Amino acid sequence: MKVLVPVKRVLDYNVKVRVKADGSGVDLANVKMGMNPFDEIAVEEAVRLKEAGVVSEVVAVSCGVAASAEVLRTAMAIGADRGILVQSDADLQPLAVARLLKAVCDREGPALVICGKQAIDDDANQTGQMLAALLGWSQATFASKVTIADGQATVVREVDGGLETLAVRLPAVITTDLRLNEPRYATLPNIMKAKKKPLDTLDPAGLGVDVSPRLVTLKVVEPAKRSAGILVSDVAQLLEKLKNEAKVI
Secondary structure: OOOEEEEEEEOOOOOOOOOOOOOOOOOOOOOOOEOOOHHHHHHHHHHHHHEEEEEEEEEEEEEOOHHHHHHHHHHHHHOOOOEEEEEEEEEEEEEEHHHHHHHHHHHHOOEEEEOOOOOOOOOOOOOOHHHHHOOOEEEEEEEEEEEOOEEEEEEEEEEEEEEEEEEOOOOOEEEOOOOOOOOOOOOHHHHHHOOOEEEEEHHHHHOOOOOOOOOOOOOOOOOOOOOOOOOOOHHHHHHHHHHHHHOOO
């Protein structure tokens, strides 16, 4: 069974985000980039399924600029067998990415797609669901445990009231939550081996997909700085502030 794992190149989660002076977007010049943390969890889960003998091949896919090949090499260092880069300099939005991934799925024929539930740059939480809809496949989101057996995936997912268990028929799309696993670190020998693994480069036009943006970002602003708190002398003053200034009571 083949598993497809989409991975995204995003701003490193340890880097402080800065907005461009003109407010047109986030400043990505000379900052550290890396793999989306939720996608790391997806790669780790796919590799674990392969190590368990459930999966025969793990294919990592990334859509974006040429530098996205770096995160594919990272995925292959973790354990993916090969990588596919759909190279585009356009501003790829969730629907465009879902359409590109559908085209790759039609080409590769996987039985399972495991992807991060969301990317930490836009927090859209849309691509996995859109991909399942476009493919007409089963979907299970926010997975905290995945078991594959007898042509179906049993997924424990986190909901507001606790845990929910779903059984979905393959082929399916699964999106990963934080508590699914703890991704391994890529060792130096595996990083060297990853450089020799195959990495194919495709383009949206070759896949027959229009990636023109459907949404326009008008302006990006940083959150307003919080003002310093104040000390009150007694409970009566606290209640007065809460009622008249904060207006929460």
